[in-house]
Amino acid sequence: MKLLTASVLALASATAAFAQDLPQASSQWFTDGQAALQEKLNRQPNTGRAKNVILFIADGNGVASNYMNRLWAGQQEGGMGDDYVQPQEAFPNLALVKTYNINAQTPDSAPTAGAMNTGVKQRFNLINLGENAIHDDCSTVAGNELTLFSEMMSDAGKSVGAITTARLTHATPAAVYAKTANRNWEDEVPADCSAQTDIASQLVNALETGVVDIALGGGARYFVPKGTATPNGGEGHRPDGVNLVEMAQSNGIQYVSDKAGLDATTNDKPILGMWTDSHASYEADRPETEPSLADMTRKAIDYLGQNENGFYLEIEAGRVDHANHDTNAKRAMIDGKAFSDAVALADELTDDADTLIIVTADHEHAIAMNGYCGRGTPIDGLCYDVAQTGIMHSDDLVLGDDGKPYTVVGYLNGVGSVMVEQADGKFTAPEGRPEITQEEAQDIDYVQQSLIPKSSETHSGVDVALYAKGPWAHLFDGTIEQNVIFHVMDYAVTAE
Incomplete structure (x- = not known):
């Protein structure tokens, strides 16, 4: 064996x-390739116990x-983007x-987030109930409730947080604390x-x-x-007449409704902050009174970090998903960049x-990247052809066989379908694909062309x-089942 090892080293x-x-x-x-190789050779696995766990989820990303x-991020900094x-x-x-x-090849956010928070896969549209529970059937809740990572961490003396750009009662953040037969x-x-x-009552x-x-x-x-x-x-939406905001405040929970209120909170009482009646704003439209995902991340880590036993924090960029559902790729990209900014901040504020x-x-979503585009083609715009010299794209747009240009980002289905409903109820595209200019394609409100109306x-699998x-x-290595994420988190905080 020693001879074999020596031979391998010599080779x-x-x-x-x-x-x-x-x-x-x-x-x-x-x-650069040699440097990347050396960096990998120098790596040593960290086998210490995790005091803190931060789970970032960019919904639909x-x-x-x-x-x-x-x-998008690279091109905003003046580069080609792909590097x-x-x-x-x-x-x-x-x-x-x-x-x-x-029970679903194409997943829903509720059971996917639930899998990460419980260690088992779940049924479509349910949150944190076992495989014998049935969607929309309340009678199947009892006996099928799963223990959550947040409950385990709380029992271990750690603090827990959930922050999102969606509603706090939406599927992904709800998976931190809720158990329900219907995510809605x-x-x-x-x-x-x-x-x-x-779900709102469960959060309070x-x-x-x-x-x-x-x-x-x-x-x-x-x-x-x-x-x-x-x-x-x-205006409120609850049909039962219960004011959970007042209930929370009467029980010592700090309630805030804007960035100034969040900045003024103290670290001695629980915090519930909601900036909007429904989902938080897209990053492209966010007013200064509303905290960004990075703002929320900073506050959450500052607050949770005071616990000497550590914390578990789930951070969701929920509106990446919503922009993709609307086939509005540009807003999805901008929220994606805000998500990465929050990741960078969390990395800076914590210790590896x-x-x-x-x-x-x-x-994922039903997204497709069109080709063949030259380097530097604006990811939010039309596809430029590959140039024969240099590295930058040519000034010629790539055309489909119909003689019309197309965007780099496309969707298989959505509201931007080229198939239009006619008076007889049938969907056709009598004029073919609509013409589009670069200016139109790069507008913040542009919705990508798609085929199926x-x-x-939809999501994709x-x-x-x-x-x-x-x-x-x-x-974390290779190809894993989503529920394995829980098991690594649990092992990391309990490892001897």
């Missing part, structure tokens, strides 16, 4: 020496979404994640349902019992009765030695990427 050494003698050895691509976010490295892409550990649900029971359950309460209960210590996002209307003004100036950071998505573009760093992050 590796000879190969390295030979590589330096190649004619391409002076190329920047070559030297699969591999294709991540690609367009990368190009740009997002903060999470610099993390040393990577895996591909299979996202299907127990945000402020109401069926009249004959006694096995569970609505989690804050009161200490399972959750800080929750920030949107969705105030689900905490206020119909006919009653919300703290954001809208004791904090496991995981960056992933719950699912749908009022809301394609794998998503996972990036990780910190204690036991090296356990």
Whole structure:
């Protein structure tokens, strides 16, 4: 065995020496490749116990979404985009994640987020109930409730937080604290349902019992009765007449409705912050009074970090998903960049030695990247042809066989379908694809062309990427089932 090892080392050494003698050895691509190899050779796995766990979920941000976010961010800094490295892409550990649900090839956010928070895959449209529970059937809740990672961390003396740019009662943040037979029971359950309460009530209960210590996002209307003004100036949506905001405040929970209020909170009481009646604003439209995802991340880490036992924090960029559902790729990219900014901040504010950071998505969308585009083609615009000289694209647009240009980013289905409903109810495209200019394609409100008409573009079942760093992050490797994320988190915080 020793002789074999020596032979392998000698061969590796000879190969390295030979590589330096190649004619391409002076190329920047070559030297960068050698540097990347050396960096990997120098890595040592972190096998310490994780004090903190931060789970980043960009909702709907699969591999294709991540690609367009990368190009967008790089091009905003004046580069080509494709060689740009997002903060999470610099993390040393990577895996591909299979996202299907127990009964769905194409997943829903509720059971995918639930899988990450419980360690088992779940059924479509349910949150944190076992495989014998049935969607929309309250009678199947009892006996099928799953134990949550947040509950385990709270029992271990750690603090817990959930922050999102969606409603706090929406599927992904709700997976931190809720158990429900229908993800849409945000402020109401069926009249004959006694096995569970609505999701908003479950959040307030989690804050009161200490399972959750800080929750920030949107969705105030689900905490206020119909006919009653919300703290954001809208009207409540709850049909039961219960004012959960007042209930929370009477139980010592700090309630805030804007960035100034968030900045003024103290670290001695639980915090519930909601800036909007429904989802928080897209980053492209966010007013200064509303905190960004990075603002919420800073506050949450500052607040949770005071616990010497550590914390668990789930951070969701929920509106990446919503922009993709609207086939509005540009807003999805801008929210994707805001997500990466939050990742970079969390990395800066924590220590790799004791904090496991995981960056992933719950699912992908029905996105397609068109070709053949030259380098530097605006990711939010039309596809320019590859140039024969230099590295920048030519000034010629790539045309389809119909003689019309097309955008780099496309969707298989959605509101931008070229198929238009006719008077007889049939869908056809009598004029073919609409003409489009570069200015139109790059407008913030532009919706990408698609084929199949749908009022809301769908998810897809394609794998998503996972990036990780910190204690036991090296356990993320290869292609894994989504529920494995829970098991690595649990092992990291309990490892001896």
